[in-house]
Amino acid sequence: MKKEETHINDLMEFLSIPSISTDAAYEKEVRRGAEWLAEHLENSGLENVEVLETGGHPVVYADWIHQPDKPVFLIYGHYDVQPAEPVDLWESPPFEPVIRDDKIYARGATDDKGQVLIHIKAVAALMEEYGELPVNVKFCIEGEEEIASPNLVPFVRSHKEKLSADAILVSDTPLMDKETPAIVTGLRGALAFELTLTTAAVDLHSGAYGGAVPNAVHHLVSVLDSFHDEDAKVAVEGFYEGVPEVTEELRREMGRIPFSEETMKQEGGLSELYGEKGFTPPEQTGIRPTLEINGITGGYQGAGMKTIVPKQASAKVSCRLVGEQDPAKVFECVERHVRAHMPRGASVHLDKTIEARAVTMDAWDPFIRKAALAYDDFYENRALFPKEGGSIPIIEVFKEELDAQPVLMGFGLPSENMHAPDEHFHLENFRRGINTVKQYLTSF
């Protein structure tokens, strides 16, 4: 019991660091997150602990390599978090972790600090119990996952020897439900960009000019609306190139994933689901690509009215990609589409911010099979092997560059408000996660 309290206190400390990677104002806090982690790895018996500089936020490395006949696991995760906005919708402050009803509430609780700590605590426990580890491990915990790992990609390429491994162990995905483990075998790729449209040098008075001059918001909504057709299909020519055909077999596989429309509606407070015609929600989020507007801004947004013709408007857009879709090519298609659909009198600027290919894994690989078995003692149901809608851009790079098998063992839950207010993590899964990882590493 004493040890569990220490674990939770450590998690609270880790969660209290606002390591928001996307916002330059938090740069020091991100570094503080890396340093906290390095110290913690050191204290857990890991060796060669380093905070390694990159072009952006640092990477934390540590290893323990003393079992020449056993496999090497590269344990990957991230210590950076999403922004906490809108902060006023949190029941408790996002960086003052609190426990309510055996759940810990804080930004980063489930994504990904809680899950990263599972691995460190599992390794520390094995070390304490046996004085050594049953396998070889390397930790590589980055600070830029939430901004699509722009510096980890060159880092991996220039540190292939250092990071070489047989398997990449990652916990940054959810369980299927409370009692059903999940090992993700597919991740969507990503392409994100900001689209800024300008029509004038200044905001103009809508009385004097309105009706005779281009309005940046009108033009932007016109372009954005053209991205989808009435069936919620992406209407950008060439967008679907490389998307795998949906075979009967794939449909059956997707159909086996437990899914409740009611639960999904409840989770989001939705009156209806809405998606590409002809596909089920698990297909829409698992094996189909998307183009989603994440934010829009333009003109007057303060209290009351201001009767202007806005000179500029912009939108943040991100795509989830599948199969062989090439993010660079998709971006070209989007650019071409935007220029073709741009109304007269506007100039447009597209700024690409994230780019990553989709990745798929073989559910029959022995590293994955053993992971599925490791859950058995701690969860009621057998593990499933879903395709996941999210993107972990670096996984594809690891797979290609290191020729290692990714193993995505999830311990979060889909209902834990990842990226939203009141993010939390079920402490029961923190405890079970530590035991599952111990079991997994001991099985080799």
Place this chain on the structure above:
Amino acid sequence: MKKEETHINDLMEFLSIPSISTDAAYEKEVRRGAEWLAEHLENSGLENVEVLETGGHPVVYADWIHQPDKPVFLIYGHYDVQPAEPVDLWESPPFEPVIRDDKIYARGATDDKGQVLIHIKAVAALMEEYGELPVNVKFCIEGEEEIASPNLVPFVRSHKEKLSADAILVSDTPLMDKETPAIVTGLRGALAFELTLTTAAVDLHSGAYGGAVPNAVHHLVSVLDSFHDEDAKVAVEGFYEGVPEVTEELRREMGRIPFSEETMKQEGGLSELYGEKGFTPPEQTGIRPTLEINGITGGYQGAGMKTIVPKQASAKVSCRLVGEQDPAKVFECVERHVRAHMPRGASVHLDKTIEARAVTMDAWDPFIRKAALAYDDFYENRALFPKEGGSIPIIEVFKEELDAQPVLMGFGLPSENMHAPDEHFHLENFRRGINTVKQYLTSF
């Protein structure tokens, strides 16, 4: 020279008060504007000076009624101003007036504090020169013009006796150009509303949910884009009801208004004009109605990316109305249109904020003709009688309730960045305006 300096110092003092009526945070400053004005009217020899309470910001009243055989002029204007956002685009702070190149820069310089002060200074000068005025005057300067005078309407209705007049003298419109005076004979009406669209209770992770749930920004841009067709015509059924037919005569009249596409482009920094097909820019802004998005907001707008499916998005929209268009009916049409074009899975809320009918005046009315003559000594060209694209909602109410002739003598310039950063007022027109108004009042 000494007197002119005093005038300009007074204008600077007036302009340094941030009397922003739309923003509740500035309530005290708006009241300070009213009190400054009352004191100033008192010092200018006006009588019965009062700061009168309304349901919102106060009305400043003063009069001088000692010429029983002469007409009564109700001088109307406003001491409130538009918000100063975006403040960082101002060359000097919006409420720290400075003079550059014989122009005074500050929020409210041309709209409408500078023009209000012209009348006070003209009356004060006449009083000083003759010990009396050649006509009777009443001042009624309000603090809610920029929010469409919600409290002045009932105020006028309940103070008909107090405000009774033969003519309503207003300077809140521009000259045609530096040397061509303009007396506006048509004002567009207005309808403004805020449209808020909600799809979910929380922002959702675009990886886990994206593609299967409604996105509030997608749905909003879809509705907003449906407001116009490809010819930039408003596509809301019933919107054009009450819009006067554009006769050949009206076309000829509009054609006489000097207009330079190049100048309009330069003023706004525009690469192209853009408006309803089949109409010239002076027609588009003068005699045709518009529907304009003034601002839009939704989802993540901070630095970097946040891969969410936004739960809510909203837009501020305003219409300029002409002829017999009824703002209440137009609002009903818009509501019907929005509900008919609303994609599945969204709820919508429309909040009406401004409502005013269009108004037209007879250019041959003697009060207007004498005003045109009054300019002659001070400007190179004869006055013109344009239809104005803007709205001064209270003018219609004055006209109807008091049965008085509106006389809209403009002293601003279209290039003075009204409602935009770096608003300014040409001091040359401040000086000429005082002389013109003295001349006008003396002509009865």
